[in-house]
Amino acid sequence: MVQVTILRLIGYREWTETLGPDREHIIQGVQASLYNRLVSLFSGRNAWAHPFRYDYMFVISNGLRNEEIRELMRELREVSPVPISGGTHSHEEPRVAEQGAFKLSHLAGPWNVVGDEAGGDDLVCIAHIDLVNSTLGTIRNSSYWLYERVWSALGLVNNHVTSLGGLTFYLGGDNIVSVIKPIKNTDALMPLAKALNARIGVGIGRTGREAMKLATEALDELRVGGNGPLVRILENTQ
Numbered sequence: 001m002v003q004v005t006i007l008r009l010i011g012y013r014e015w016t017e018t019l020g021p022d023r024e025h026i027i028q029g030v031q032a033s034l035y036n037r038l039v040s041l042f043s044g045r046n047a048w049a050h051p052f053r054y055d056y057m058f059v060i061s062n063g064l065r066n067e068e069i070r071e072l073m074r075e076l077r078e079v080s081p082v083p084i085s086g087g088t089h090s091h092e093e094p095r096v097a098e099q100g101a102f103k104l105s106h107l108a109g110p111w112n113v114v115g116d117e118a119g120g121d122d123l124v125c126i127a128h129i130d131l132v133n134s135t136l137g138t139i140r141n142s143s144y145w146l147y148e149r150v151w152s153a154l155g156l157v158n159n160h161v162t163s164l165g166g167l168t169f170y171l172g173g174d175n176i177v178s179v180i181k182p183i184k185n186t187d188a189l190m191p192l193a194k195a196l197n198a199r200i201g202v203g204i205g206r207t208g209r210e211a212m213k214l215a216t217e218a219l220d221e222l223r224v225g226g227n228g229p230l231v232r233i234l235e236n237t238q
Helices: 012-017 024-043 066-078 094-105 134-140 143-164 190-196 208-225
Strands: 002-009 048-053 056-060 084-091 113-115 124-131 167-172 175-180 198-205 230-235
Touching: 002 066, 002 094, 024 048, 024 056, 024 066, 048 208, 056 094, 056 208, 066 084, 066 113, 084 094, 094 113, 094 167, 124 143, 124 190, 124 208, 143 167, 143 175, 143 190, 190 198, 190 230, 198 208, 208 230
Parallel strands: 084 113, 198 230
Antiparallel strands: 002 056, 002 084, 048 056, 124 175, 124 198, 167 175
């Protein structure tokens, strides 16, 4: 099972509305600071965090107890303009775990987290997807050409990984990441790699940070080994 924690910024929309119409640059600056602090804090505990919405933040928190998550949340006080509540839920499908954590985050009070805890004995699986020849295409066309290509690819990725209980996020550049159920071989993702003309590195580990590291390591090996659509899996289940 994967353990997901959702952090909810309580009253975030209402806060933005207090800033007046000339507010977007302020919001973007606060979001950047919050993202920076979120990733720094949770990666330091071997978790993997991503602000898939800036009023909700996603964490793969395998190995973390709720008291540890509360400690990290309290450190976010320095950069968060509003109180934060959290929900933690575990399930073999990341999509179901996220849904449960989201609902629990609305039951928790400010600076508190509620829900179940999977501990450190379950596996996390992350697929790191890289579009082939995107750098050359960008040089020939434009940076926005790549941006459009990636957003088109996001829908295909999300549709494909739904059967694997997957959640898909955009990392920037030509990089997409999906949190999925652990897979045993490359067959589950090879059709996606071919459809996108992409390389897919898959990491399976005990924590979110470890799974992401292994996925990126697998992707780096594919970049060296060939230019076509390929899938490689690296795992550490010890």
